[in-house]
Amino acid sequence: MRPQALTLLARVTAGILFPLVLGASGCCGCPMGLCSSLMKGLPGPGSSPPTTGPSLGVGGGAGEAEEGEPSAPLAPEAAQGGLAPSHEDPKHPRLHPSRGTPIRGALKYETGGKTRFVPHTAEAVAPVGDGSSFLVAGVTGLWRHETKSLSKQDRVVAERVLDVAASPDGSRFAVALEGGVVRVVAFPSLKPIESAKVDVPVRMRFSADGASLALGSERDTVTLLDVATGKLAVHDTDEDVNDVFPLPDRPGEVAYASDDDEFAIVDVARGRKVFGSEALVEGWRHSNRPFFTMRDQQAVAFDPVTKTLLGGGDDNMLWRVDDLRGSPSIRPPIELGGNVVELACCAGQTAADRAVYVAVDDLRVRAVALDGRLGPQFGPLMSSVGSFKIRIALLPSGEVLIAAAQALFRWDPRTGEALRATDYAAVSRLGASELDADTVHVVCDTSGCAVHRVAHGAPVADVATTILGDLPGEGAGSIFPFDDGTRALSTSKGGKLRLVYLPPGGTLEAPIDTPAGAGGTHAKRDGETHGYLDPGGDVYEITKSPRGARKVGAAPGSGYVSSFDWDVASKRWRVARAGQPIVYVP
Secondary structure, rough: OOOOOOOOOOOOOOOOOOOOOEOOHHHHHHHOOOOOOOOOOOOOOOOOOOOOOOOOOOOOEEOOOOOOOOOOOOOOEEEOOOOOEEEOOOOOOOOOOOOOOOOOEEEEOOOOOOOOEEEEOEEEEEEEEEOOOOEEEEOEEEEEEEEEOOOOOEEOOOEEEEEEEEEEOOOEEEEEEOOOOEEEOOOOOOEEEEEEEOOEEEEEOOOOOOOEEEEEEOOEEEEEOOOOOOOEEEEOOOOOOOEEEEOOOOOOEEEEEEEOOEEEEEEEEOOEEEHHHHHHHHHHHHHHHOOOOOOOOOEEEOOOOOOOOEEEEEOOOEEEEEOOOOEEEEEEEEEEEEEEEEEEEEEOOOOOEEEEEEOOOOOOOEEEEOOOEEEEEEEOOOOOOOOOOOOEEEEOOOOOEEEEEEEEEEEEEOOOOEEOOOOOOOOOOOHHHEEEEEEEEHHHHHHHHEEEEEEEEOEEEEOOOOOEEEOOOOOOEEOOOOOOOOOOEEEEEOOOOEEEEEEOOOOOOOOOEEEOOOOOOEEEEEEEEEEEEOOOOOOEEEEEEEEEEEEEEOOOOOOOOOEEEOOOOOOOOEEEEEEOOEEEEE
16 A cells, blocks of 8 residues: 655646637626526435436355344433624635634543543535434534534534545435444434444445445545445545545445556446556546656546546546546646545536535635636635545535534635534634633634633533633643642733633632743642743742742753653753753752
8 A cells, every 4th residue: 555645846837728718697607607597407415316227136155244234223412502603705715713702512421431532524525304403423423414404403423423425315324433344324213223333434425326335444444334234335445535426327336536646436336447547548648748747646536427437536537437438538627726635526407517626735715617617616624725624515505514623614616605504613623722621712813812611520521611701911822730639821912921810629829920031841849849941041849839930040052852750869850952962950
């Protein structure tokens, strides 16, 4: 198995994109007829319109599902009443909430019987039923939301959910749990249908008729689960599989995107590859760009209306293959200025209106007509490209659900309206201090920082932090915890270290300004004392009692500080700089 290629190398500029053509309706300047017909053809939530073809039969070689099928319906847990979603500028949406928005999460058991606060995350999203509800998979479980308001209704599964997928008609969904357990559940009854043990999937999609579930794994496998019988068929691709898409016209065949630098189709039941993009891409490359190199493919889809196979990945391209069942040919790729990481296919009633929603790795989503025209765009959410996860789901209404870097959005490409759910904060764990009794978060936005706290107690599905107030200072630094639950929150004022103490269960105390320079290095001595090395080389001890920072010596020198810690043997602070002797203080 080859290692994952670096995502930031060999960028190709977006030079072949051409201007948009206004839709015939003229509404809001929408391209591709978005205001009239682009998305009216969606028959229901899911990846492709349902077909009237036969149910999938995986044939010989399939194994039985290893997990026993549970019989009792799932028992949802009620969610706490949430705040209204925030309205966002679709061109410049905010990934993070304001400092005044409570962080929502669950209190979950950890090793030793204690509970810890885990913020909710939106990792994947899937509409269910008639599209008036959708499911969000994340670290705190599987949550059901009301689509119009984005309000969180209840937790359907309490375990961490790695992925969620729904059948195109919304009548069933599948969840992937840790350890490779996959469960298929009916909606809205929540009665379990099937359960299986598979290679841990990175992606799941139902077939158009909902009869089978395709799963792709980084353990090099494409798996088909027959929902009715529980039988499994597995094909080894010899490379990481990043995405899967069951072919609606040929049950048993699955398109997949892989680290083998191509997107391909495999007949899983018969265990044979029936199509690969490599030869077509190489033919295009020799005729157009001899220097071009195909790279890992991350996403794949098939449009049953135009019969177009779509692929995209780390080469920044959206590829289109025509006449798949006859003499396959490849069209010039559409360059999108970033690694293609997700495809949601497709919207529009007619071949002329069909469009796919494409996400690239700066967390930008764009409608792209299958004839190459570019439509409305959401984001980007990040100022640079990187390994950021994003998932897209199309709603029957024509709107788009976006789970990006753990945050959740609903975007209407026709009107430009964008909403961000307040239930998923996308906060960094680096800004948190977790002790037995509680968790403290420091959340910053462009105008300042606020201190949040949540007390630990019995496990509960949905809780929110209490905002203790703004952190008085210029930005936020480290949080110094003491054994009794007291914390010293560091900030700065005028280039000097400022400390704000927070006693257990209490409120923020008045700030203490110190002579230490801000932006230094810290280390813990014991439950009562922390060390702090300021940029000038002075060493301070930050203590619970008395409050403040006391200078204990200096470690002169220049250059990068490779280590700063308490030396138990000599009972002194030890400072090491690259290429220089170790200095002990005092």
